[in-house]
Amino acid sequence: xxxxxxxxxxxxxxxxxxxxxxxxxxxxxxxxxxxxxxxxxxxxxxxxxxxxxxxxxxxxxxxxxxxxxxxxxxxxxxxxxxxxxxxxxxxxxxxxxxxxxxxxxxxxxxxxxxxxxxxxxxxx
Numbered sequence: 001x002x003x004x005x006x007x008x009x010x011x012x013x014x015x016x017x018x019x020x021x022x023x024x025x026x027x028x029x030x031x032x033x034x035x036x037x038x039x040x041x042x043x044x045x046x047x048x049x050x051x052x053x054x055x056x057x058x059x060x061x062x063x064x065x066x067x068x069x070x071x072x073x074x075x076x077x078x079x080x081x082x083x084x085x086x087x088x089x090x091x092x093x094x095x096x097x098x099x100x101x102x103x104x105x106x107x108x109x110x111x112x113x114x115x116x117x118x119x120x121x122x123x124x
Contacts, residue, residue, distance in 0.1 A: 018043070060118050067111040074104045
């Protein structure tokens with residue numbers, strides 16, 4: 001017989017009540033929402049010194065990863081064009097190569113700006 005796995009609601013059976021003003025509750029809720037957790041989870045994490053990862057930071061990191069993938073794809077395309085490794089593709093002309101380099105530069109700028117934004121947030 002397999003062990004039955006209990007849900008979180010069945011494990012966590014005790015509640016802790018905390019009184020707060022409407023303004024304080026709104027602040028708790030706003031912070032909890034920014035991390036993508038409930039107010040209770042926010043309080044639990046703060047009580048046990050657990051570090052929550054901001055939902056916006058996770059999104060920014062995801063965007064950086066996607067941008068990095070785009071840069072890799074574009075770099076591979078450029079390398080393939082210049083090495084003539086695509087037998088059925090038309091030969092790269094100056095205009096296409098410049099357009100591809102401009103795309104790579106634009107993606108790099110987006111990535112640098114996003115990274116700078118994350119680093120500035122960490123320092124504040």
